Each structure stands twice: as C-alpha cells, then as structure tokens.
Amino acid sequence: xxxxxxxxxxxxxxxxxxxxxxxxxxxxxxxxxxxxxxxxxxxxxxxxxxxxxxxxxxxxxxxxxxxxxxxxxxxxxxxxxxxxxxxxxxxxxxxxxxxxxxxxxxxxxxxxxxxxxxxxxxxxxxxxxxxxxxxxxxxxxxxxxxxxxxxxxxxxxxxxxxxxxxxxxxxxxxxxxxxxxxxxxxxxxxxxxxxxxxxxxxxxxxxxxxxxxxxxxxxxxxxxxxxxxxxxxxxxxxxxxxxxxxxxxxxxxxxxxxxxxxxxxxxxxxxxxxxxxxxxxxxxxxxxxxxxxxxxxxxxxxxxxxxxxxxxxxxxxxxxxxxxxxxxxxxxxxxxxxxxxxxxxx
Amino acid sequence: xxxxxxxxxxxxxxxxxxxxxxxxxxxxxxxxxxxxxxxxxxxxxxxxxxxxxxxxxxxxxxxxxxxxxxxxxxxxxxxxxxxxxxxxxxxxxxxxxxxxxxxxxxxxxxxxxxxxxxxxxxxxxxxxxxxxxxxxxxxxxxxxxxxxxxxxxxxxxxxxxxxxxxxxxxxxxxxxxxxxxxxxxxxxxxxxxxxxxxxxxxxxxxxxxxxxxxxxxxxxxxxxxxxxxxxxxxxxxxxxxxxxxxxxxxxxxxxxxxxxxxxxxxxxxxxxxxxxxxxxxxxxxxx
Numbered sequence: 001x002x003x004x005x006x007x008x009x010x011x012x013x014x015x016x017x018x019x020x021x022x023x024x025x026x027x028x029x030x031x032x033x034x035x036x037x038x039x040x041x042x043x044x045x046x047x048x049x050x051x052x053x054x055x056x057x058x059x060x061x062x063x064x065x066x067x068x069x070x071x072x073x074x075x076x077x078x079x080x081x082x083x084x085x086x087x088x089x090x091x092x093x094x095x096x097x098x099x100x101x102x103x104x105x106x107x108x109x110x111x112x113x114x115x116x117x118x119x120x121x122x123x124x125x126x127x128x129x130x131x132x133x134x135x136x137x138x139x140x141x142x143x144x145x146x147x148x149x150x151x152x153x154x155x156x157x158x159x160x161x162x163x164x165x166x167x168x169x170x171x172x173x174x175x176x177x178x179x180x181x182x183x184x185x186x187x188x189x190x191x192x193x194x195x196x197x198x199x200x201x202x203x204x205x206x207x208x209x210x211x212x213x214x215x216x217x218x219x220x221x222x223x224x225x226x227x228x229x230x231x232x233x234x235x236x237x238x239x240x241x242x243x244x245x246x247x248x249x250x251x252x253x254x255x256x257x258x259x260x261x262x263x264x265x266x267x268x269x270x271x272x273x274x275x276x277x278x279x280x281x282x283x284x285x286x287x288x289x290x291x292x293x294x295x296x297x298x299x300x301x302x303x304x305x306x307x308x309x310x311x312x313x314x315x316x317x318x319x320x321x322x323x324x325x326x327x328x329x330x331x332x333x334x335x336x337x338x339x340x341x342x343x344x345x346x
Numbered sequence: 347x348x349x350x351x352x353x354x355x356x357x358x359x360x361x362x363x364x365x366x367x368x369x370x371x372x373x374x375x376x377x378x379x380x381x382x383x384x385x386x387x388x389x390x391x392x393x394x395x396x397x398x399x400x401x402x403x404x405x406x407x408x409x410x411x412x413x414x415x416x417x418x419x420x421x422x423x424x425x426x427x428x429x430x431x432x433x434x435x436x437x438x439x440x441x442x443x444x445x446x447x448x449x450x451x452x453x454x455x456x457x458x459x460x461x462x463x464x465x466x467x468x469x470x471x472x473x474x475x476x477x478x479x480x481x482x483x484x485x486x487x488x489x490x491x492x493x494x495x496x497x498x499x500x501x502x503x504x505x506x507x508x509x510x511x512x513x514x515x516x517x518x519x520x521x522x523x524x525x526x527x528x529x530x531x532x533x534x535x536x537x538x539x540x541x542x543x544x545x546x547x548x549x550x551x552x553x554x555x556x557x558x559x560x561x562x563x564x565x566x567x568x569x570x571x572x573x574x575x576x577x578x579x580x581x582x583x584x585x586x587x588x589x590x591x592x593x594x595x596x597x598x599x600x601x602x603x604x605x606x607x608x609x610x611x612x613x614x615x616x617x618x619x620x621x622x623x624x625x626x627x628x629x630x631x632x633x
Contacts, residue, residue: 021387025361029391032413052359052387059444066594305347305363305393306413 002026003223003302006036007270010227013043024053026304033306034223038064038107064107068098071110072194074164075099078115079196081132085124089197090116090190092169092208096199097228100191104231108224112156112165116200118187119170126154129168133160142337150176150326172208173216176326179255181211202236202243203250210263211256214295218314218321222299223270229263230271237274244276248284265292270299347393352383353435356492356503356551357445360435361388365395365402369427376428376506376527376540379548390414390438394430397421410434414441426530429538432506439490439503440588446492446501447593447600450586453491453500454483459558460500461629462491462608464586467535470565470615473513476541477618478625480520485547486555495593495600498607499554504547506540514539516618559632560610563621567614571624574610 005027009016019027031037041057041064049057071094079089092114097105117125134157136144147155152175154168171183186208190198200208206229213225236243244264251260261284267273268286278284288296298317301310308314322331347363349370354360364370392412396402406424410433422430439448451464452475461483463471472488479485486502494501506527509517514537518526527540560579574582583601584590590597609632615621 021385024387025391028387029413032391050387052389055445056387056389059442062444063592066592306391307393307395 002030002304002306003034003300005304006030006034006040006223006302007300009040010036010043011270011272013047016044017048021050022304024050028053028056029304029306030302033302033308035109035221036107036224036227038109039224039227040107042107061107064109067110068105068108070164071095071098071113072197074113074159074162074166075115075197077132077159077162078113078129078166081128081134082117082125083196085121085128087117087121087125088190090187091193091197091199092116092172093212093228096193096205097231099197100193100199102231103235104228106231108228112167114167114169116169116172116183116186116190119183122154122168122170125168129157129166133162134158134166135160137165140341142341146334150174172211174325176330177215177324179211179215179259181207181254181256185253202232202239203247204254206232206236206247206263207251207254207256207260210251210259211254214259214262215256215324216321218318219295219298222295223302226263226267226270226299230267230273233264233267233273233275237276242276244284245278245282248282262289262292262295265289266295266299270296347395351377352386352388353377354381354383354386355435355505356487356501358390358439358443358503359383359386359388360390360392360438361386362392362431362434363394364427364431366406366408366424366427368424369394369408369431372428372528373431376542379542379545390435390442392431392434392438394427394434410437412438414438420534422533426533426538428527428540429508429530429533432508432540435505436489443492443589444592446494447597448587448589449491449493449583450489450588451491452488453486453502453557454478455486455500455502455555456483456629458555460486460491460555461559461561461625462500462557463561463563464491464583465562465564468510468565470513470563470621472507472509473517473565473618474563474621474625476507476509476513476517477520478622479507479544479547481622484550485543493557493600493604494554495596497554498556498600498603500557501554502547502551504543504551506542509539509541511536517541557604557608559628560605560608561625561628562610562612564612564614566616568616569620569624570612570614571628572612574612576605576610579605579610 031040038060041061075091075095094108094110095113137156137158144155152169152171152173156165156167158165172181186204189201193199209229251257264275265286268275275286298313303309349367350363351370352361390413394408397407397409401407407421408430410419410430451462452471453460453462454475465471475488487504488507490503492501525542530538
C-alpha cells in the first residue's frame with residue numbers, strides 16, 4: 001500500500017534513499033493524491049534522491065509557496081474588508097499555519113480561506129464581504145437555508161476577481177453535532193500572527209484540527225489533516241512544558257476530548273508524534289483502541305496509482321460523517337432531499 | 347492497474363495505467379519509436395479507469411484522471427481509448443507542468459530556428475505543423491510548445507499529432523496510412539486520427555531551438571497577413587498558456603522576452619498550399 005509508504009517517508013525521511021523506481025512512482029502518486037507532495041518535498045530535503053525525483057519535488061514546493069502567498073493575500077484582503085466593522089480577522093487551518101510561520105505550514109497546500117468571526121457579527125460580516133467583491137458560489141435555496149440554520153459556516157463565497165473561496169465560520173462544528181465547542185472562548189484566546197491577522201491559540205488549533213478531521217468529516221484528506229495535528233503537537237510540545245495537559249484541559253472545556261485523544265493516538269502511531277502520557281492529574285495513555293484500527297485502515301486506503309481503495313470502508317466513514325453531523329430523523333430528511341436533487345455519494 | 351506503460355515525450359515522463367488492454371496496446375504500437383522508459387520514475391501518473399463499478403465490462407466507459415483530474419470530466423467510450431490516453435497526458439501537462447512556460451501552440455524548426463503557431467482549436471495549427479513536418483521542417487509539437495524560462499528557447503513536445511475531420515484525409519494523402527493511428531469516429535470534437543511524427547522529430551525531442559517567428563494562423567479565410575504588435579501577442583499568449591499564472595514572475599519575464607524578440611503575424615489562409623507560400627515568404631523576410 002502506497003499510503004503506508006507515504007507515512008513512512010514523512011515519519012522517517014531517510015528511508016526514501018532505499019526506494020526503487022516502482023516504489024517512488026507509488027510514493028509520488030499517493031503523496032499527490034493526499035495533497036502531501038510538497039510536505040514530502042520539505043521532509044526529504046537534503047536526502048540522496050534519484051535525479052528524476054528532484055524536479056518533481058521542486059515543482060511541488062514552488063506550487064505550495066505560491067499557494068501560501070495567495071492565501072496570505074486573501075487573508076489580508078478579508079482583514080481589510082472587515083476592518084471597518086471592528087471585527088478582527090481570525091484565520092483557521094492552512095492560512096493560519098502560513099501566517100504564524102508554523103512547521104505545519106511548510107509545503108501545505110491551502111485551498112479556501114477559512115475565517116472565524118463572532119456569530120453576533122455575522123449579519124454585518126456578510127454584506128461587508130459582498131461589498132468587497134465576494135459572491136455566493138451556488139444559488140440553491142435548500143442548501144442556503146440548510147447552511148444558515150444548521151451549519152457552523154455560511155455557504156461558501158468566491159471572490160469575483162481573484163477566484164478564491166472564503167468560508168466564514170462562527171464556530172468549528174455544525175450546530176447539529178453533539179459536542180458544543182465554545183466559540184466565544186476560541187475567539188477570546190486567539191493570538192496575533194502578523195499585522196492584521198489572528199489565529200487560534202496553540203491548543204485550540206489542535207482541537208480544531210482534530211474536530212475537523214474526526215468529529216465532522218469523512219476522513220477524505222485525513223493523512224494531511226493528521227500531519228497538521230502531528231506538526232502542531234510536536235511544535236506545541238517543544239514550546240510549552242505540559243502542552244498535552246493544557247490540551248486535554250482545553251479539549252474537555254470544548255467537549256472534544258474523544259476527538260483530540262483519538263487524533264493523538266493516530267498521530268502517535270502513524271507519524272510518531274512525541275505525545276506525553278500522564279498518570280496524574282489525569283490518566284492519559286496512547287495505546288491504540290480496537291476502533292483506531294478502522295481509522296488507520298481508512299487513512300491508508302490509497303494505492304500506488306493514487307486510487308482510493310477499500311471502497312466499503314470509505315463509504316462507511318462517509319455514512320459516519322453524516323451520522324456525526326446530525327440526529328437520525330434530520331439525517332433521513334436531509335439525505336432524501338439531496339437524493340431527489342440528484343446528489344450521489346462519490 | 348491491469349495494463350500500463352511509461353512514455354517519455356520531450357522532457358516529460360508519463361506513467362499510464364488502464365483498466366483495459368486496448369488503449370495501452372494502441373499506445374505501444376504508435377509510440378514504438380519513442381525511448382523505452384518502462385522502469386522510469388515518471389513526472390505524471392495518468393489513469394484510464396471505469397467510470398463506475400460495472401463500467402469495466404458493461405458498456406465500458408473511461409474516466410480520464412491521474413495526478414490531476416477534472417471534477418466534471420466527460421466519460422469516454424472504450425473505442426476512443428487512445429484519445430482518452432492522449433487527453434489524460436495533455437491534462438497532466440496543462441495542470442501540472444511547471445518547468446517551462448506552456449504555450450498551447452504547435453511548433454516546427456528549420457536551421458535551428460523555431461516557428462511557433464498558436465490559435466483556437468480549428469485554426470489549422472496542428473495540420474500546418476504536421477504538413478510542414480513532411481516538407482523539410484522538423485516537427486516539434488502540435489499541442490504544446492515549451493518556452494524555456496532561462497534560455498528563451500522553445501523545447502519540443504512531439505506527441506502524436508491529433509488530426510481532426512477534413513485534416514485527416516489531407517495529411518494521410520501525404521504521409522500514407524502506415525504512420526496513422528486508428529480512425530476515431532464521432533468523438534466530442536468530430537473524427538480524430540493520430541499521426542506518428544517522423545523518426546527525426548522523435549530522435550531530436552530533447553533539442554530546443556530559439557524562436558524566430560510567431561504566427562496566429564486562421565484556416566478558412568481569404569489569404570491575408572497582418573503584423574501583430576507585442577502587446578496583443580503578449581495578451582493572446584497569456585490566454586494560450588495554462589501555467590502562466592502559476593509560474594509567476596519567471597513566466598512574465600520569459601513571455602515578455604519572447605514577444606519582444608520574436609516578430610508576430612496573423613495569417614488567414616484558404617488552403618495548405620496558400621499557407622506554405624505565405625510561410626516561406628514570411629520566413630525569408632522576417633525570420
């Protein structure tokens with residue numbers, strides 16, 4: 001399995017020096033499919049690499065650098081649009097890692113701009129962004145109403161000139177999900193990263209990444225999300241003694257201990273994240289649970305041609321993501337509406 | 347994947363995997379004269395896979411994808427498998443190539459200098475390149491011209507030449523049937539048939555040439571020639587490039603240099619013969 005090869009290369013970069021051409025092809029295809037090719041390029045920098053691999057990795061790093069530059073410019077434009085409202089711009093995920101200069105940002109491809117604003121300010125944020133050139137991506141009354149009533153974000157908007165998407169969040173999980181993170185606390189503890197951009201606190205970054213990966217999504221792109229968590233934790237642990245203690249305390253406050261704990265077990269097992277176990281004041285160990293094996297099997301479902309494998313398991317996680325997102329009756333109604341509109345799971 | 351091969355075209359290497367035997371067999375036959383790269387590390391992976399679980403066997407339908415894919419890619423029938431493979435390679439180049447400025451243009455070379463022709467689909471740039479390639483020019487490519495960011499040279503990308511509709515008969519009359527691929531009828535772009543470039547075009551596919559002239563040909567109009575200014579050429583080439591934005595400043599610098607150094611003309615032509623006369627004259631005068 002080439003996803004396993006990718007995990008090993010990220011964890012122990014020196015192992016790539018012994019790969020043959022077929023393994024390199026599998027590794028590169030898996031890394032591109034998981035959007036980790038530029039991260040891989042950073043990791044294996046300085047290793048002895050076959051001649052044809054070098055330009056492939058150089059191209060990937062160049063692409064990632066361009067995306068980071070664009071992402072920071074988008075953040076700057078959004079900050080300018082929100083400045084008259086007195087709303088400070090808190091950026092999430094990739095843009096935040098780039099803005100704060102974190103290891104997690106090295107080689108990370110950044111898609112949309114994700115921002116977090118107070119829910120009470122949403123009614124002003126929306127027209128301010130539209131006045132600055134963002135517009136709705138899709139006009140669908142059901143989707144629009146669904147987003148506004150139940151989601152943790154506005155329907156996606158795209159900038160009319162720059163063609164870049166923005167997701168405006170007011171919290172980090174759908175309102176229908178069982179855990180209720182404290183969005184006010186997320187905003188109150190945000191830290192500055194650059195001139196007019198803020199990011200979540202180091203603990204909240206991990207909690208958001210874990211919530212996004214394990215309490216919301218279907219694990220598409222999970223290896224990348226888990227790599228984010230690995231980097232955030234490794235860097236957090238180096239900067240602050242007892243980082244993991246603060247992390248668990250904060251996770252409990254946001255009702256997200258299960259997601260964070262599982263994320264740490266998975267990251268420790270796959271990427272060797274230097275997690276710290278505790279006996280007091282809390283008991284935390286990182287032995288894999290039986291269910292973790294399913295998550296690992298799902299995360300590694302990628303073959304040497306970059307294709308997704310284990311279709312049934314992948315579909316099971318797709319169902320799980322919906323199960324997490326809303327209560328059963330609502331889920332049934334939602335899926336029925338989407339089915340009638342012609343939507344089919346990939 | 348079940349069936350696969352690795353092809354090198356110009357500076358790019360493609361690993362092509364297919365769920366079906368037929369496309370790989372056709373590629374193997376038509377690319378027989380290209381370098382054997384079966385154990386190479388490829389720049390791109392191309393996949394021809396069934397569009398759904400049953401579509402390998404029942405009304406086989408090809409999804410073209412790979413390192414880069416399009417969310418709304420149209421499915422293709424297995425009868426057009428060769429075209430699907432070619433489109434798959436083009437897609438990887440268009441979306442993923444970063445080592446040169448990619449121009450959607452054909453190019454031919456004579457005496458170490460390159461003639462670059464760009465235009466919309468149907469402008470006749472592929473047909474002209476194919477025919478010039480049989481008339482003493484070296485065919486460098488019919489789809490992509492690669493502009494080197496440092497030297498300013500045009501590098502070849504001599505894949506199979508894709509000929510459409512009435513161009514098929516015109517070219518076949520000149521080269522004979524043995525260098526032509528299978529007739530692919532009723533594709534989204536009409537009938538398509540591929541031409542295998544001459545052996546010297548393949549043998550010299552690592553050799554670039556400095557550009558000496560840029561043409562904007564347009565087939566189906568009365569013969570006319572109009573000089574094209576640097577500004578217009580620049581704008582039209584940015585639109586003919588899929589990676590101009592991705593390359594950033596180096597792309598801008600290379601393209602600026604290209605339009606500053608290379609004279610450009612728009613050429614309307616009613617027939618191949620008329621075009622050859624005009625090109626000969628322009629080449630002697632300007633280049």
